[in-house]
Amino acid sequence: MSRGIGEASRRFIPIVSWLPRYKKAWLARDVIAGFTIWGLLIPEMIAYASLAGLPPQAGLYTLLASLALYAVFGTSRHLVVAGTSASAVLVFSAVTALNPDDTARYAALAGGVILLAGILFILAGLLRLGFITQFLSRPVMAGFVFGLAIFVTVSQLPKIFGIEKGHGDTVEQFGHLVTSLGSTSMVTLAVGAGALVLLFGLERFAPRVPGGIVALVLGIVISSVFGLAGHGVATIGAIPTGLPSIGFPDLHAGDLWVLVPSALGMVLVMFSESLGAAQTFAEKYRYRIDPNQEMIALGTANLGSGFLGGLAAGGSLSQSAVNEGAGARSQMSPLVASVLSLVTVIALTPVFKNLPEAVLGALIIHAVSHLMKVGEMRRYYRLVPREFWIGMLTLAGVIVLDVLPGLILGVGTSLLLLVYRASKPRLSVLGADPHDPGAYVDIQRDPAGVTVPGVLVMRPDAALFYANAQSVADGVEAAAHSSGAATRVVILDLDATDEIDITSAESLDKVSAALDREHVQLALAHVHHPTLALAREAGLLTTLSDERVFPNIAAALAWASDAGSNGSKNGGRPE
Structure with missing residues (x-):
């Protein structure tokens, strides 16, 4: 008890800590x-x-x-x-x-x-x-x-x-x-x-x-x-x-x-x-x-x-x-x-x-x-x-x-201005870094990044939340359409998003459904446990099943390479 009181006093009354250690040479x-x-x-x-x-x-x-x-x-x-x-x-x-x-x-x-x-x-x-x-x-x-x-x-x-x-x-x-x-x-x-x-x-x-x-x-x-x-x-x-x-x-x-x-x-x-x-x-x-x-x-x-x-x-x-x-x-x-x-x-x-x-x-x-x-x-x-x-x-x-x-x-x-900027995050298109196996770079900033034909890998450069969810969803749809009919899979990297809110989860579900109608499959990479847990509990991801959720981009790309001929495969457990 006395120890707790002493710690509290030192925390809230700092003079209790420094005065007993005061050096006479400073006076x-x-x-x-x-x-x-x-x-x-x-x-x-x-x-x-x-x-x-x-x-x-x-x-x-x-x-x-x-x-x-x-x-x-x-x-x-x-x-x-x-x-x-x-x-x-x-x-x-x-x-x-x-x-x-x-x-x-x-x-x-x-x-x-x-x-x-x-x-x-x-x-x-x-x-x-x-x-x-x-x-x-x-x-x-x-x-x-x-x-x-x-x-x-x-x-x-x-x-x-x-x-x-x-x-x-x-x-x-x-x-x-x-x-x-x-x-x-x-x-x-x-x-x-x-x-x-x-x-x-x-x-x-x-x-x-x-x-x-x-x-x-x-x-x-x-x-x-x-x-x-x-x-x-x-x-x-x-x-x-x-x-x-x-x-x-x-x-x-x-x-x-x-x-x-x-x-x-x-x-x-x-x-x-x-x-x-x-x-x-x-x-x-x-x-x-x-x-x-x-x-x-x-x-x-x-x-x-x-x-x-x-x-x-x-x-x-x-x-x-x-x-x-x-x-x-x-x-x-x-x-x-x-x-x-x-x-x-x-x-x-x-x-x-x-x-x-x-x-x-x-x-x-x-x-x-x-x-x-x-x-x-x-x-x-x-x-x-x-x-x-x-x-x-x-x-x-x-x-x-x-x-x-x-x-x-x-x-x-x-x-x-902060809210406006947060609502308009940049969407990077990623390619494999030829100099660093397992790493991915923004191909607009580093054109040497290697992409996979028919697969579009994208990453919002900010955490996904209610204010920017629609903007990200619109950006994903626009990128899929602009890339032409050759695109059959879009992989969205959510590594920056540790938690997700209801609005964001619904937006992901809607964009997944919209892409499905265009015969394009949406997959998620780097989905953290809190994000997936909330989505499962609330039943928000009805279109995007667990089979399209992956622990990293490499796993998602491996699934995407077989998606066209063999159908969907289990993506493993998310982070």
Whole structure:
């Protein structure tokens, strides 16, 4: 009993496994890495809180929960789980769709969608649904985050120019910005533009210097010394000092119709980004990531952040790269950063009072600029134009429709394309490989393949299932007719099909009957036991008897060579 409990705890609480084996030699590097990511995350979290439409302290509260909880439950040694630009925008999009009438209501809805995302994460992890990100193709994700970056940049430009933010989609907001340029605050523009030049300049010429911290400190110092708030420059104002209270948001049943789909979209995006980052470092340092446990870890991080009034939390490749570059050896580094964040919340929040909003806008624009991967989109266009256009459709959907509808549009289009391609599998005509006895090749790709007169050997280059069964049946009939009267046997190789459904079995029966009327016999090769067992039990193969089912192509060809003169012979047992 105790052994079972121990194994379960090691599986679901990975810190139980790695902490007792922690090497003291790692501590110095982990502490340095912890200080480094703390310095990076503080300005980013304050900025992302603004992006999510929440007060600055929400970003700091996120760090108290997400860093520590992921260190306890996560399986990556290098992943940093905190607020991200994508998750912040998704929260903003979900909450504003419900038109909250005050800040308290807005905060409750934001907390609700974050908690729902946490619950969905944990349920998906317990149900072992870690494969769900396979439905988000690379081009769709690239187009989504590119569109997200444009959406975020346009939403932050009013802070740089010191004008009121517009309403509507990205196009409408940009139009409002252009028509409002006459009311630009030149002092605010100088602060925002200066912060942008500083951030991009340091990244280009001094990449090891933490640009976020430098911009944050200079913004606070200059604002305090010159009293920028008195010159029309908006600042974030006082941030409450002390620990946050734990609470459950007051939600209405009607809110769930919007929040649940939004939370599901957040889960897909955050898990895809997090798992990609985690696997990058796992491959580099040769350790294993458990995708299902990662879902549980992200779920606990979001539950903790939601109860504290923080942001949605996910893994970030850029933040994790900083952690790894600073020498992190284990999950101890985010634990150190969490302790430092606790100190910040208790004692250091008054420091940020005079931070200009324009500097926050610059920090956000700089952060999301790395998501505008033009080179990657060009590569998709060069390699597979069809997938490039799906990515561009997703990008356009985010800009014109909104964040979540844009994601749904991209995923839906990808799934439709997947179903379409699966419904049209290629049918290869096979011939014996003259260089490899017992092997068969596609004669269209290798004309040296040897065929048997009067026998057509075909193989669908995909598993047979209900969506493509009719297409395969039509292809077999068409090939038999086009080959002329000389064809007397068609052998269909089903090696790719491990199981069969009712629709597919009925289609095979129908094509067999159709060929029989043309005095052409259909035989099956490489029929696996599950396929034949279902067909027998359901009585689906009434025309195609066991005498035409063979364990391999060679056995089917041997039967076919005698079929014309001696009739059908027993084909033996299938695989």
